[in-house]
Amino acid sequence: MNSIKRLAVLTSGGDAPGMNACIRAILLTASAGNMDVIGFKHGFNGLLEQEYQTLHPHHVDNIIQRGGTILKSARCPALEQPDGPVKAAAILEQLNIDALIVIGGDGSFRGTMAISKHYQGQLIGVPGTIDNDVDGTDTTIGFATAIDTALDAIDKIRDTADAFERIFLVELMGRHSGYLSLAAGIAGGAEQIICPEFGTLSPDNLREIIKPIQHAQLLKGKSSYLIVVAEHSYPGGATALAEALTAAVGIECRACILGHIQRGGSPVGADRILATKLGAFAVEQLKQGATLMMAGEVNGEARLYPLAKTGDRTKAIDPFLVRWQQHIGSY
Numbered sequence: 001m002n003s004i005k006r007l008a009v010l011t012s013g014g015d016a017p018g019m020n021a022c023i024r025a026i027l028l029t030a031s032a033g034n035m036d037v038i039g040f041k042h043g044f045n046g047l048l049e050q051e052y053q054t055l056h057p058h059h060v061d062n063i064i065q066r067g068g069t070i071l072k073s074a075r076c077p078a079l080e081q082p083d084g085p086v087k088a089a090a091i092l093e094q095l096n097i098d099a100l101i102v103i104g105g106d107g108s109f110r111g112t113m114a115i116s117k118h119y120q121g122q123l124i125g126v127p128g129t130i131d132n133d134v135d136g137t138d139t140t141i142g143f144a145t146a147i148d149t150a151l152d153a154i155d156k157i158r159d160t161a162d163a164f165e166r167i168f169l170v171e172l173m174g175r176h177s178g179y180l181s182l183a184a185g186i187a188g189g190a191e192q193i194i195c196p197e198f199g200t201l202s203p204d205n206l207r208e209i210i211k212p213i214q215h216a217q218l219l220k221g222k223s224s225y226l227i228v229v230a231e232h233s234y235p236g237g238a239t240a241l242a243e244a245l246t247a248a249v250g251i252e253c254r255a256c257i258l259g260h261i262q263r264g265g266s267p268v269g270a271d272r273i274l275a276t277k278l279g280a281f282a283v284e285q286l287k288q289g290a291t292l293m294m295a296g297e298v299n300g301e302a303r304l305y306p307l308a309k310t311g312d313r314t315k316a317i318d319p320f321l322v323r324w325q326q327h328i329g330s331y
């Protein structure tokens with residue numbers, strides 16, 4: 001077993017519900033193993049600027065239910081500069097950090113890998129992003145809560161869509177992944193789901209989504225119709241798509257962009273459990289000597305996955321759900 005005396009943790013990139021629960025699990029597990037823990041503020045920026053605090057168990061009292069991250073988070077363009085990783089590694093060595101845990105997405109893990117070329121200590125990643133686009137884990141911290149947040153909005157939008165017999169487009173986050181849109185769309189009973197995995201949509205091939213709308217009108221007459229749209233799936237987003245559909249179909253279409261509300265809120269139970277499990281697992285694996293790995297969950301079991309491979313390929317969405325959604329979209 002490795003003797004880790006000083007452990008650091010940071011949260012990087014977009015925040016996700018459950019990050020606080022993960023910080024809590026890391027600190028409590030490390031403290032039980034007599035490790036000192038410091039937390040860098042504002043992601044890798046805090047590392048480069050040496051903005052940090054020593055964490056004690058009382059710092060994580062009653063944070064498991066809180067959204068956001070007590071360590072704050074941010075993107076870090078400075079780390080992408082040629083001297084960024086070199087400087088980060090030097091600071092870790094200067095502060096006598098034996099190991100660093102990074103909670104974030106694949107972009108954060110790329111930054112971690114860049115630091116590894118100059119740092120002799122151990123590095124572990126924990127997947128925290130609402131996009132669920134990190135390979136090597138079935139689910140990322142924050143995904144389950146984001147589904148519920150989106151679903152709550154979708155249910156309310158359905159109510160008003162029914163009242164006015166309108167077509168509504170709900171745009172969800174996901175960066176370049178359709179995981180969140182597919183999950184929330186199916187759970188919300190959306191008539192159509194548009195996401196990158198279903199192919200490129202442009203003004204030239206709108207017929208692909210207009211035809212199912214017209215078919216539904218023939219079957220049910222004028223009624224509500226809900227389309228969930230993943231961001232970046234159409235030029236100009238859901239607003240531009242709604243305008244194009246209004247002109248093409250002759251029925252008023254409205255767009256609702258949920259935006260950053262999807263990242264906030266108290267994490268649901270599933271995210272609290274996953275975050276606790278992966279945070280504790282990361283510390284235990286560091287003690288066993290693991291490095292340059294991500295702590296993920298596959299088929300209900302905590303597992304390690306090479307950090308360098310987390311962004312190698314696009315994480316595939318469930319093909320069964322894709323086929324099923326495309327099938328029911330014709331009714």
